[in-house]
Amino acid sequence: MTLTDIASRTYNHGWRLDPIIRSLLDTDFYKLLMLQMIRRFHPDVHVTFSLINRSRHIRLGDLVDEGELRAQLDHAREIRFSKKELIWLAGNSFYGKTQMFTPDFIAWLADFQLPAYELKRVDGQYELHFHGNWTHSTMWEVPALAIINELRARRVMNGQKRFSLDVLYARAKAKMWSKVERLQQLPELRMSDFGTRRRHGFLWQRWCVEALKEGLGPCFTGSSNVLLAMDSDLEAIGTNAHELPMVLAALAENDEDMLEAPYRVLDEWRRVYGGNLLIALPDAFGTGDFLRRAPDWVADWTGFRPDSAPPIQAGEEIMAWWKARGRDPREKLLVFSDGLDVAAIEQVYHHFNGKVRMAFGWGTDLTNDLVGCSPDGSRALDPMSLVCKVTRVNGRPAVKLSDNPEKASGEASEVARYRRVFGVAGA
């Protein structure tokens, strides 16, 4: 006799919405760290985040139903931090430090709500903007990306036969586990999950995180996803992002002020955080220029997260800079997080092993690699390059140059102005 839970079955086949975001903690940890700093130093800055689809050939406006997208975004706006979540944020230690978040900040989070969004379908793509105080619009970045990525995947899988889905996920699991087995060959590895924004879906990210926990043991250092970190007793991992220098540069009143912006970010950061959180992101306006102009105290920081230059080249450049400043790279940390796959991780690991401490933040290739797994050979689930970036700051345009010209963002005339001010070494 088969027992069927009639209530479950009825609910599962008729729910109003299968929410993609179910908690405000389903975001990257660095968002909370940055938020606390933003609220302290820049509570009144007005910032717009905007969706940018770098995979233009993928016509999101046709693939993702506008009504479904609005329903998911609206649902995310209904979510508040729960008491349990706030107690955990207040009581847990992060990076070995208790009370990382002040009681005042925790109390403020209790009333937090994601701000309104502006959505239009234009020419087969979505224009999606989040306006508001920086303290609010910043929190849309990760959930917005996760929602769109998962809605796209759901649409591809919608109506597929049960068997096809079974083979799809069996293959994806087998593929994932073969990666774990390769990584098990790197005994000093320090690996964490950075894959929330680009994930195939929440449940799949959770499975991949479990796989790393099971397969890598202590070499798996944690997840950037705060909800998964809380639910699975993992370390929450993350420091800061490009939005900080982008906003401060956009606020600058003149060229000199703009050149100072990246270091002002670090100065504000070190006034709030210390120790292992002192990881600088050097590439917002070109790593070479950043290092050349950096004050000496930046070399006292724990490390860098090169995020757009080829990793070995970027790491060597930073190590040479440390040595020139009399610091021993073996006491420093490089965090690699840009477009890593297992082959890149192995290559970087072997190159730097013994020369510098390393950590890896594994993103898309961890949480959205179903490439080659569809039984019908379809590539419709291949990951896409979708970002959500600061585009305007108090009405002014915002710019990122980065070390990779393809990752530059902002209006062309502004990009040219920034290149002139910061130099073109990075490009």
Place this chain on the structure above:
Amino acid sequence: MTLTDIASRTYNHGWRLDPIIRSLLDTDFYKLLMLQMIRRFHPDVHVTFSLINRSRHIRLGDLVDEGELRAQLDHAREIRFSKKELIWLAGNSFYGKTQMFTPDFIAWLADFQLPAYELKRVDGQYELHFHGNWTHSTMWEVPALAIINELRARRVMNGQKRFSLDVLYARAKAKMWSKVERLQQLPELRMSDFGTRRRHGFLWQRWCVEALKEGLGPCFTGSSNVLLAMDSDLEAIGTNAHELPMVLAALAENDEDMLEAPYRVLDEWRRVYGGNLLIALPDAFGTGDFLRRAPDWVADWTGFRPDSAPPIQAGEEIMAWWKARGRDPREKLLVFSDGLDVAAIEQVYHHFNGKVRMAFGWGTDLTNDLVGCSPDGSRALDPMSLVCKVTRVNGRPAVKLSDNPEKASGEASEVARYRRVFGVAGA
């Protein structure tokens, strides 16, 4: 909120027994075909079937708990054909023929029960015998093997972490599907599942059958498993087995009688069945000898199932025999079913394609290939070579020679006697 069906969970964690055999139809179709013939021509012959573990290095007596084994065998003895099952046997058509089973036979099945068993643990192995009328002991072969194979697999997996099992089956599914994709390249393929007795487990066999149905479409012609055929609206596939010539040879009163036994089997068979069921199994006492002595009407049969010689060699030998008797092999059928894997299927297919009709019965490599799938690298789930054979007939020893000396069974002195009578061409 999570809905848990409390009754299901409680039942699943505390059941008295998770039965391996849940239906008397969970057996090979040819058992029922043979049973009807046995009952008609040999209702009073007493036959013992015995378990033979050809993988002696696997100490089943240590791996499989005797209490669990008895509980499973006892449970199988409690099962009767259900009304639904008998109605299906009576009303379904098999091999295009309605009323394959007579009303008298169906009525007799309604009271059928598996007979008692004799079980002993000796030196790390099980001695397991099924005594009784041939009409009853014959029906133990498939369920006994399926029970022992699945109990062994369960014991290996018992206590493994949920995640390990998840990866194990994900890999097994991915492996299986890659085989399906290779078989999709063979457009004229006729493939059926012959894997009940050697299966990893019932649920896994069902998944593999679903995979073939989904992936091969009309090239998947059905399953030898009657229960799966009924539940999935597949054709039930199978004809006859070595037990027929083995028993009739053992009953022979002299050498001449014994030499006639294989053809007496076929003669009885054709009096009950016709058409596509006229498939002869030539290798019980050596294929060469069988063909040489065969009466001409055997060449009118639909085909042969060579089951122990190398398939290409056996097929060529049979085709030459057909040609010598003036028959066109392109109108004949060869059924290959001995130890097939995908590479062998491809090789045989390409060799014979266009020369003779072919069908493949895929066994162990279909339903019990978890080789290389365990995350811990264990080989404890690798399939074993376990058979359940006729060992005694009315008190006399039974013998199989086959074309492969390793598959010979019976007491040594009897094997020698059979070799003398039938000739040694087959070996």
